[in-house]
Amino acid sequence: MAAGLQTADEQVVAQRPKGWLSPTNKRRWANFKANRRGYWSLWIFAVLFILSLGAEFIANDRPIIASYKGEILMPVFVDYPEEKFGGFLAHTNYRDPFIRDEIEANGWMVWPPVRYSYLTANSYIPHSAPTAPFWTMSRAEYCGGYPQGEDDPECMLGNLNWLGTDDSARDVLARMIYGFRISVLFGLALTLFSALIGVTAGAIQGYFGGWTDLLLQRFIEIWSAMPVLYVLLIIAAILPPGFWVLLGIMLLFSWTAFVGVVRAEFLRARNFEYVNAARALGVGNGTIMFRHLLPNAMVATLTFLPFILSGSITTLTSLDFLGFGLPPGSPSLGEMIAQGKRNLQAPWLGLTAFFTISIMLSLLIFIGEATRDAFDPRKTFR
Amino acid sequence: MSGAATDPILSVRDLRVDFHQEGVAQRAVDGVSFDIHRGETVALVGESGSGKSVSALSILKLLPYPAASHPSGQILFKGRDLLSASEKDLRAVRGNDITMIFQEPMTSLNPLHSVERQLAEILAMHQGIRQSAARPQIIELLDQVGIRDPASRLNAYPHELSGGQRQRVMIAMSLANRPELLIADEPTTALDVTVQAQILELLADLKKTHGMAMLFITHDLGIVRKFADRVCVMTGGKIVETGKTAEIFNNPQHAYTRHLLAAEPKGDPLAAEGAARTVMQAEDVKVWFPIRKGFLRKTVDHVKAVDGVSLELRAGRTLGVVGESGSGKTTLGLALMRLIRSQGSIRFEGEPIDSRSFAEMRPLRHRMQVVFQDPFGSLSPRMSIAEIVGEGLRIHASDLTAKQRDERVAEALEEVGLDASTRWRYPHEFSGGQRQRVAIARAIVLKPRFLMLDEPTSALDMSVQAQVVDLLRELQDKHDLAYLFISHDLKVVRALAHEVMVMRLGQIVEEGPADKIFDRPETDYTKALMAAAFDLEAVPGDAVSD
Numbered sequence: 062m063a064a065g066l067q068t069a070d071e072q073v074v075a076q077r078p079k080g081w082l083s084p085t086n087k088r089r090w091a092n093f094k095a096n097r098r099g100y101w102s103l104w105i106f107a108v109l110f111i112l113s114l115g116a117e118f119i120a121n122d123r124p125i126i127a128s129y130k131g132e133i134l135m136p137v138f139v140d141y142p143e144e145k146f147g148g149f150l151a152h153t154n155y156r157d158p159f160i161r162d163e164i165e166a167n168g169w170m171v172w173p174p175v176r177y178s179y180l181t182a183n184s185y186i187p188h189s190a191p192t193a194p195f196w197t198m199s200r201a202e203y204c205g206g207y208p209q210g211e212d213d214p215e216c217m218l219g220n221l222n223w224l225g226t227d228d229s230a231r232d233v234l235a236r237m238i239y240g241f242r243i244s245v246l247f248g249l250a251l252t253l254f255s256a257l258i259g260v261t262a263g264a265i266q267g268y269f270g271g272w273t274d275l276l277l278q279r280f281i282e283i284w285s286a287m288p289v290l291y292v293l294l295i296i297a298a299i300l301p302p303g304f305w306v307l308l309g310i311m312l313l314f315s316w317t318a319f320v321g322v323v324r325a326e327f328l329r330a331r332n333f334e335y336v337n338a339a340r341a342l343g344v345g346n347g348t349i350m351f352r353h354l355l356p357n358a359m360v361a362t363l364t365f366l367p368f369i370l371s372g373s374i375t376t377l378t379s380l381d382f383l384g385f386g387l388p389p390g391s392p393s394l395g396e397m398i399a400q401g402k403r404n405l406q407a408p409w410l411g412l413t414a415f416f417t418i419s420i421m422l423s424l425l426i427f428i429g430e431a432t433r434d435a436f437d438p439r440k441t442f443r
Numbered sequence: 444m445s446g447a448a449t450d451p452i453l454s455v456r457d458l459r460v461d462f463h464q465e466g467v468a469q470r471a472v473d474g475v476s477f478d479i480h481r482g483e484t485v486a487l488v489g490e491s492g493s494g495k496s497v498s499a500l501s502i503l504k505l506l507p508y509p510a511a512s513h514p515s516g517q518i519l520f521k522g523r524d525l526l527s528a529s530e531k532d533l534r535a536v537r538g539n540d541i542t543m544i545f546q547e548p549m550t551s552l553n554p555l556h557s558v559e560r561q562l563a564e565i566l567a568m569h570q571g572i573r574q575s576a577a578r579p580q581i582i583e584l585l586d587q588v589g590i591r592d593p594a595s596r597l598n599a600y601p602h603e604l605s606g607g608q609r610q611r612v613m614i615a616m617s618l619a620n621r622p623e624l625l626i627a628d629e630p631t632t633a634l635d636v637t638v639q640a641q642i643l644e645l646l647a648d649l650k651k652t653h654g655m656a657m658l659f660i661t662h663d664l665g666i667v668r669k670f671a672d673r674v675c676v677m678t679g680g681k682i683v684e685t686g687k688t689a690e691i692f693n694n695p696q697h698a699y700t701r702h703l704l705a706a707e708p709k710g711d712p713l714a715a716e717g718a719a720r721t722v723m724q725a726e727d728v729k730v731w732f733p734i735r736k737g738f739l740r741k742t743v744d745h746v747k748a749v750d751g752v753s754l755e756l757r758a759g760r761t762l763g764v765v766g767e768s769g770s771g772k773t774t775l776g777l778a779l780m781r782l783i784r785s786q787g788s789i790r791f792e793g794e795p796i797d798s799r800s801f802a803e804m805r806p807l808r809h810r811m812q813v814v815f816q817d818p819f820g821s822l823s824p825r826m827s828i829a830e831i832v833g834e835g836l837r838i839h840a841s842d843l844t845a846k847q848r849d850e851r852v853a854e855a856l857e858e859v860g861l862d863a864s865t866r867w868r869y870p871h872e873f874s875g876g877q878r879q880r881v882a883i884a885r886a887i888v889l890k891p892r893f894l895m896l897d898e899p900t901s902a903l904d905m906s907v908q909a910q911v912v913d914l915l916r917e918l919q920d921k922h923d924l925a926y927l928f929i930s931h932d933l934k935v936v937r938a939l940a941h942e943v944m945v946m947r948l949g950q951i952v953e954e955g956p957a958d959k960i961f962d963r964p965e966t967d968y969t970k971a972l973m974a975a976a977f978d979l980e981a982v983p984g985d986a987v988s989d
Contacts, residue, residue: 334820338885341782342835343808352834356825 089435099431106424113242120175120235123155128168136170156181158215176219177232179239179392183222185215190230191400191407195221225409227400233413239392241417244374247308251373252366254312259319260355260362266320267327268350274324281317289314297385307386311376318369319362326358360436367429371422378418394418450522451478452656453502453541453624458516460497460506460680471497473680474515479624484650484657486671486688488664488703490904491875494680495660499626501526502658503537520624539569542617546629548609552601558585558612559597565619584615589645606768607638611645618649625650626658631666635767635931640975643670662904664704668692669979676700706906708938710913712761712957713920719757721793722893722925723779723811726753728787730771730778730949748774749785750949758892759919761926763940763957765933765972771949772929776895779927780813792892809839812886816898818878822870828881829866832856835889855888856881859914876907880914887918895927900935912938933976937961945969 094100118125123136134141136155143150146163153160156176164170177183185206186192195203200211203221207213224233262281266274293310300306330336331354339349380386381395394414401411460472472494479485487495500506502518502525518525520541525533545551552561562581563574572580578597585593588611601609610630617625627646631639647670650657659671667674667688674691676684676699684697695701729752731745749771756762764772778785781796781804789797791811796804812835815821822831832852836843843851853863859880870878879899886894896915900908912935918924930936936943936957943960945953945968953960953969964970974980 334815334817335823337782338813338815338821338882339823339834341780341808341813342885342889343805343838344834345805345838352826353823 092437093431093435096431096434099427099429099434102424102427103431106421106428109241109421109424110245113238113245116238116242117173117178119173120177120179120232120238121173122176122178122181123153124170124172127164127170129164130167132168172219174219175223175232175235175238177222177235179236180231180390181235182230183220183226183232184230185220186222186226186230190226191228191404191410192222192226192230193407194223194225194409196223224413225407227397227410228404228407233397233409236392236397237394237413237417240394240397241421243304243387243392244377244394244421247304247377248370248373250308251311251315251377252370254308255316255369255373256319256362256366258312258316260323260358262316263320263323264327264350264355264358267324268331268346268354270328270331278324281320285314285317287314293380294383294385297380302386302388304387307377307380311373315369315373318372319365322361322365323358326361327354330354330357364429364433364436367425367432371425371429374418374422374425451480451519452521453479453658454517454519455498455502456517456519458498458501458518459514460494460501461512461514463510463512471511471680472501475677475680475682477675477682477685479656479658481623481656482650482654483672484659484670486659486661486667486674487677488661488667488674489677490662490703490906493677495677496628498677499543499628499658499660502626503541503543504533505543535569538565538617538622539620540622541624541626542620542622543626543628544610544613544617544630546632548606548613548633549601551613552609554601557598557600558604561612562616562619565616569620580619584619585612587618587649588612588615589641590615605638606634607641610634610638610642614642614645614649618653621653622655624656624658626660628660629662630659632661632663636933637767637971637975637981640979640981643979644981646670664692664707664905665979676703702906706909708900708905708909708912708935710916710938712939712941713759713916719759719923721755722758722791723754723756723927724790725755725779726788728752728775728778728785728789730774730783730785747949749778751787752944752946752949752951754944754954756893756925756927758925759923760941761919761928761939763928763930763936763943764946765930765936765943766946766952767931767972769948770946772931772946773897774949775946776813776897776927776929780811780895782813805838809835809889810891811893811895812889812891813895813897814879814882814886814899817902818875818882819870819902821882822878824870827867827869828856828873831870831881832866832885832888835885839889851888852884855884858887858918859884860910874907875903876910879903879907879911883911883914883918887922887924890922891924893925893927895929897929898931899928901930901932908935915939933961933973945972 112119117137121137125135125137127134127136129146136153141153143153143160146153146160148154148157148160155161155164155170183192187198187203187205200216204211204213204216207216222232222234224237227233227236262277266277292314296310297307300310327350336349336353339353377386378393378395378398381393382399383395384399386395387393394417397410397414401407401414404410455478456476458472458475459470461468461470463469475494475498477485477487487498489495497506501513501516502520504525513526516526520536525536528536556564559578559581560574562584563572563577566572566577566580567574581597582593585596590596590608590611596604596608601612604612630646631642634642643666646657649655659667661667671688674684674686674688675682676691676697678699684691684695684700691700692704695704728749729747730749731747733742734744734746735741736743752775754762764775766772774783777783779789781789781799781801785797787797788795791807796807799807826834829849829852832855833848836848836851840848840851852866856863856866861877861880861884865873870881873881879902883899899915900911903911915926916939919926926939928936928939940957943954943957944951945960945966947968953964953966960969961973964973
């Protein structure tokens with residue numbers, strides 16, 4: 062360095078970036094937060110999703126914790142045979158007055174706020190199912206199904222149907238909570254797996270180019286030209302329906318969404334000088350793709366994710382609606398819509414499903430918009 | 444030349460420019476004042492980041508407002524303040540009274556418009572001449588800027604022109620309305636030395652015939668010395684010294700000016716003693732890219748990027764490869780490194796490597812390394828310096844423990860003059876020169892015998908270039924390295940190379956010991972190259988491209 066003179070070149074940026082986020086990611090997070098709607102959507106969605114993960118603690122036909130003859134029981138986790146309480150069934154029905162009185166006589170139990178699971182039928186409905194939410198009726202009406210009518214101690218909040226019952230007398234609120242959970246989990250799993258496959262395929266195409274790219278690209282064009290819904294219907298009719306089977310079938314077609322963006326990023330970045338430098342170091346193809354190129358493609362992929370997620374949820378719902386989705390009895394929003402269509406005299410069915418789905422999808426889209434803002438480099442200057 | 448009695452045509456008073464990012468204001472220009480008189484050339488000199496381009500862009504208000512702002516300042520053009528002028532008034536000035544030419548002519552021209560349309564647009568906008576009527580004027584303009592046979596080039600698109608021709612078209616566009624002031628922002632930086640000399644000569648001629656004033660922004664002191672009447676030296680957003688060119692160069696007052704003047708890469712290559720062992724030997728290397736035509740993609744011809752080049756490289760010596768862009772210098776280097784396919788025999792430390800596949804080359808890679816031109820592009824932005832430098836060790840010295848590897852990385856960083864404690868930072872936190880040091884550390888950490896240096900100094904400021912050249916010389920001495928030094932910058936080559944090879948169109952034009960090539964060049968092409976590089980003289984005739 063010349064004569065104690067500090068040129069601009071010699072000044073090192075003094076401070077090391079603080080925290081676990083790199084400065085770029087900090088700026089992205091700031092951009093994300095700047096989109097207030099998306100930021101709040103993220104929080105609301107996160108809270109709802111985490112609550113729904115603990116659905117067994119919110120809506121269940123078993124107590125969370127119970128004490129019976131000095132023994133602490135966890136019926137949420139453990140399936141106790143009814144013999145334990147003097148009954149004869151393989152699974153204990155805690156809602157049975159006999160068992161209930163037996164346990165309460167010898168200890169206590171703590172119930173979740175809603176005492177129905179998604180499959181539990183309410184045996185004391187005032188009239189034939191579906192029944193309306195309890196707050197639309199007078200106490201005399203909604204307690205009418207209980208043996209002692211209005212004075213029955215069982216006619217209490219935990220046993221009432223906040224959102225009514227469906228046509229098999231099952232609690233709609235419980236089904237909604239479980240249905241929300243399974244929809245989001247299905248969407249997340251499908252998105253994750255399609256991202257894994259799609260990014261890998263796009264990476265291989267973009268990195269190797271040439272014939273590999275050409276052949277895979279033509280294959281994807283033919284593959285994505287298939288009428289997906291009909292193929293899904295045909296396969297769903299052959300294979301036994303179930304969460305993983307459906308996931309597998311839908312995965313066959315959903316991964317192509319990622320290929321385009323990832324391929325483009327790899328095509329662009331494979332001639333970057335630092336990639337050439339890595340080649341000159343003798344770094345293998347796999348490592349170059351994973352360590353040097355993938356970070357570039359992740360921006361495009363992450364921006365895409367929330368939209369794929371909401372798309373997956375919609376597809377699952379529509380299959381359920383048509384009756385080709387999850388097995389009968391599963392808590393499913395699509396099935397709830399189908400019930401709403403069959404029981405137009407019971408609007409709470411259709412309305413619950415409609416509001417659940419539209420709020421869930423809106424939240425995801427808002428989060429997606431904020432993510433897009435966060436990764437937009439032109440947002441730097443505002 | 445400058446008329447002290449007359450009013451200046453442009454007068455910049457106490458100009459400040461702030462850039463706002465995430466609520467933080469950063470001052471790029473801090474109280475700059477200078478005058479330009481009619482017919483005068485003023486040069487704004489400084490290293491990158493000194494604020495010279497930002498000052499120039501402020502004159503026509505071309506900065507990204509509102510991210511940029513002017514906390515103070517006046518820019519008086521013929522007595523009228525441009526900073527407070529309305530957008531409409533500014534449009535009448537831009538491209539008419541004051542015009543501008545930029546560094547990169549490819550991106551400054553619209554790639555979808557022909558030459559005629561680009562020029563016609565300017566004429567139509569400011570003089571209201573319709574396209575049909577404008578043609579004779581366009582041809583005249585193109586003729587003025589030295590485009591040969593202008594009538595036949597009217598329908599050419601920018602990509603069909605060479606870099607020099609593109610810059611000539613840019614100049615023609617800026618001259619179309621007979622401006623009173625021409626702002627040239629590094630107009631020759633992206634061009635070859637021979638073309639640079641021609642463009643500078645053209646600008647000087649035009650200035651004389653049109654009597655324009657010129658504001659010349661550059662980092663190249665050679666250009667300043669030859670063309671400017673007055674010089675303003677900028678650093679850190681401030682003008683530290685102003686004066687007549689001769690005064691500044693002969694009697695610099697400010698320490699920074701002296702530092703800048705002393706910064707040219709200099710010194711001599713290491714003394715070469717005795718016969719060193721041969722590291723790399725190549726015979727009749729050819730890299731031909733096929734041109735395929737027709738339905739069956741039959742090969743009809745070849746682009747001969749490298750056409751029959753033979754060379755020998757010894758330990759501790761530097762072979763400089765010089766030539767204009769497109770002469771095949773880099774392609775030759777990549778072929779020797781076996782990073783692209785080639786024909787002809789290549790022996791590395793006595794071992795033939797031309798028949799090895801890319802996978803078979805991997806065990807040899809640690810002995811032959813490369814440093815690329817662009818220190819911004821050659822470092823992965825998402826890896827820390829330690830990861831970047833250590834990556835080669837993971838492959839070639841996989842028996843090292845993480846701690847040993849870290850020690851080797853730290854050692855290599857110290858060796859290239861970087862503080863090893865900065866190794867957990869990311870490339871964007873380092874300046875250009877420091878990044879190039881990191882790239883060199885990445886190469887030498889593997890203890891190579893042969894280093895290909897592909898224009899390692901071209902993207903750097905002059906004073907940083909000198910430091911990198913010193914570093915390279917030091918490393919060569921210490922490790923007995925063989926360098927293949929590819930550059931279009933003959934000053935840097937002279938400071939490093941023992942032998943020089945001049946390439947043109949894939950072939951060797953002249954080769955020999957560096958002294959002989961520099962002092963007694965034999966071919967016309969080499970002579971033209973030397974004249975352009977050292978004296979900024981354009982040589983008439985067809986010796987060089989345009």
